[in-house]
Structures are given as structure tokens and as C-alpha cells.
Amino acid sequence: MMEIGLNHYLVLSTILFAIGLIGVMRRKNLLMLFFATEILLNSVNISFAAISHYYGDLTGQMFAFFVIAIAASEVAVGLGLLIVWHKSHNNIDLEQMSTMRG
């Protein structure tokens, strides 16, 4: 109980990932959806860093860096698209973004 092992971090990562997925599934607002995506990426980062520490290998940390870089670029492009959508439709609800439905 008092000795923190790899399993503790993996369980924490699971809990955070589940919270992020709940957010993805129940949010209608696209901005809130982006927040939930950030939670997902961060929970995976925790398990990368933990595995890197407990196996003495730096590869996990490297992957965590690239995940952070991808998250940053995702935010930049996503917010740009969101602003364009909001300018023309005046809302950012997911329900109204079904114009491409066949």
C-alpha cells in the first residue's frame, strides 16, 4: 500500500482516461470536447512517464514529448476551425455540425 509501483500509475491513468472518455461522450459543446481530449492525452502521458521510470528506459519520455507537441498543434488548428465555424453559424454545438451527413 505504501510502496508506489507501476500498477498504481497505470490504475490512475485508467481512471483519468475513463473520465476523459465520459467527457467526450456526454459533451455537446465542441470546446468542452477539446478539453476532454486534453485529458485523454495527459492520462496516456502519465503511463508513458511511469513505464519509462520503472523500466529505466527513456523512450517513454520521448513519446510523451511528442504527444505534448501533437496536443499543442491540435489545439491551434482546432481553435482556428472553431472560430471560423462560430463566425458563420454563431454557435459551436455538435448537433449543428451534421451538414456533411450524406
Added chain:
Amino acid sequence: MFEAIAFYLFAFLTIVMFFITVTTAQALYALTALAAGMIFISAFFFILGADFLGAVQIVVYSGAVMALYAFGMMFFDTTRDLKEKKGNKFIIVGLSTLAAVLVVIIFAAPMVTNNITALYPIAEGVGNTQAVGVVLFTKYLIPFEVAAVMLLVAMIAGIVLAGKKMDLSLTEMSDAEIRDMRKEKNKKVLS
């Protein structure tokens, strides 16, 4: 002992903060809770000895990403309450938990067989930042450059998408002008 206390404290705080993020009905609360959760996550990186990753986490997430979200939220009407999807809660929670457990199993499956050998072992006697730098600029140089190009592409995309018509201010225009502008834009889209 202290490691255990720190782990449980920050685990509790992170879970609470992210739970607030996904459940609150106000966008501003969600943003603040997310920023706090990001900082608490960097504590795990410091506990795990990944000092540089923790510093990057604070700088990138609570510095750059949160500032970007805060700027973005100025464009949207964040004062009204957010609408939620109406669905079966048990299905949502069940599916989420199942997917999360699946991810952890994918991570843990190679480790159970115990045939992992460290490809780039952490060198003795050097700090974490130095070790990260050595591995990043030797073994991971090409992914690093590709990530740099990707960030450049994202920056240009952000400027092009959000910077359009930034010289016009919707608050200073009259309603008729805004209507004309919208109509003109629709015509352009339709033609």
C-alpha cells in the same frame, strides 16, 4: 513514505479537477479546473524523476494551451450554460471504463511477459535534462524535426483560419451591416 503521500494526494486532486472539467455546466469553471489538473499532473512527472517532462508540461499546457483556450473563449458566448447530450448514463460510463481498461491492457500486455529490455537506458550520473537531450538529438532527431515541421504547419493553419477578417469588428458594426456581410458570405459559399 513521502512518495506515497504525494502520489495519493496528487492522484486525488487530479481526479477531482478533471471530474469537474467534464461535469461542470460553465465553460470558465471547466477551463480553470483543466489548468489546475494539468499542473497537478506535472507533479507526477517530478515524482517519477522526469524533471524536464514536468517543466515542459507546465510551460506548454498551463502556459501555451490554456492561454490559447482563454483567447478562443473570448470569441464564444461562454456565459450561457452548456447543453448536454441526453443519453443513457450507464452506457456512457460502462463504455468509457471498458475502453480505458482496454488501453491499459494494451500497455501492460508486453510487460507481463517480462521480455522488455531498455533500448535507451537512463545513464548514471547525469541529470534528467541532459539524458533527455542526448537521446532526443541522437536517436529521435528525425521525429523531432518532423514534430517541428508539424508545429509550423499548425501555426500557419491557425493564423490563416482565425486571422480572416480580423480587421472587422462585429461589435462596432450595426446590425444591418452585419446582415449584409453574412448574406454576401453565404452567396459566396453557395456560388
